[in-house]
Amino acid sequence: MTRWGILATGHIAGRFAEDLRLVPGAELVAVGSRTPESAERFAARHGAARAYGSWAELAADDELDVIYVATPHAAHHEATRTCLEAGRAALVEKPFTLDLATGAELVELARVRGVFLMEAMWMRTNPLILRVCELIAEGAIGEVTHVRADFGAAGPFPPEHRMRARALGGGALLDLGVYPVSLAHLLLGVPQHVHAWAKLGPEGVDENTGIVLGYDSGAVATLSCGMVGATAVTASITGTTGRIDLPEPFYRPDAAVLHRAGAEPETLPAELVGGGYQHEAAEVQRCLAAGLTESPLVPHPVTLEVMGLLDDIRARIGVDYA
Incomplete structure (x- = not known):
């Protein structure tokens, strides 16, 4: 059994929780949010046993095998870093981060800690x-x-x-x-x-x-x-x-x-079952069972190459998040 946590409680987090029910061997154990109230509502709605009012508390739960990060884009870096520093594997909603530099930092942290990390680009697992x-x-x-x-x-x-x-x-x-x-x-x-x-x-x-x-x-x-x-x-x-x-x-x-x-x-x-998020969750579980720290379907170099390309495009169109 792969024990999942979900970080954030928005629309995408809810859809992922629903699709997780379709994945053999998956169990939603805990959810974390910035407020206890939001986490408790989400846990009650989706059957999670534990609800935490902070990201750090969720990441510190030693009974979790992996955490799905479903925050808005700008929080991906901080939320994922919190998971990795706690030794928790992470599946991070796309886009991986806001830019290549912060994405590369997370990949390096995962490498140093020997922790699984994958971008949730579900198209690559479809x-x-x-x-x-x-x-x-x-x-x-x-x-x-x-x-x-x-x-x-x-x-x-x-x-x-x-x-x-x-x-x-x-x-x-x-x-x-x-x-x-x-x-x-x-x-x-x-x-x-x-x-x-x-x-x-x-x-x-x-x-x-x-x-x-x-x-x-x-x-x-x-x-x-x-x-x-x-x-x-x-x-x-x-x-x-x-x-x-x-x-x-x-x-x-x-x-x-x-x-x-x-x-x-x-x-x-194609046989459409669920919302499509189950394929990326199944890929994470396959990788964890095999002892991998990155997915061959969504490898770290690919994630960083796409982030670099998005950086290039943003520079050309004049969008800056600094």
Whole structure:
């Protein structure tokens, strides 16, 4: 049995707790929040045995095997550091941190302490996304030449909402754009050329962002994210001999459509159970059982490469969280 703690009590924390019920061998034992009242309400709602009114108390619980960090972006670094310093394994909601420097600090701390650490980029543990990667590796669409993906939300988000709050790491890029960027990285790796533009809101965070990534192989990625209109939230992966389309939402699709040159389209279905968080939880448990300190599906170098790319894009569009 893997004994879980959840740090934070918001919407994502609740969805993760619900999906944890679907993972064999998983048990939600404790929850921690900044206030005892919030922790106690969450524990009662999701069946956790213990509720703590501080992050440190949760991290100090020696009966926990791993803690899921579900705070807003700006608190990921502090919350995760609290877990790691207590010797507690951590699964950290995306984006990993606000920037590469703080992300690298956490990875180094986990290495020194010999503690498991993983970013909760659930797309990289999704069975259908992994099958798509297998097909591409097998040459199903030839050499990848173009990745297109978008993620836009309609809003409107008031100034105090976390999406607009600069102090909380707001903006479309870190909250939504991390998915298109991560998909491009998954398929093409680190780009050699980066171009980006964004419309910034009065709070100094990006409202609508376009990104073009170029690769020395000749491949390109055209990506967008925004919080001023609901986009299709789809993706297409084009190769020299075919294409794979991912319908809405592309990061957790219910099917993929494979177009091979000279053949009828082939639909690859996915069995959607729960909210999709169970796959990342199962991967954490598999790694812990194997004695690993990082996941081969979401390894530390990949997390840091994506954080570095997000830093580069933010610098180009003029969003600074300092």
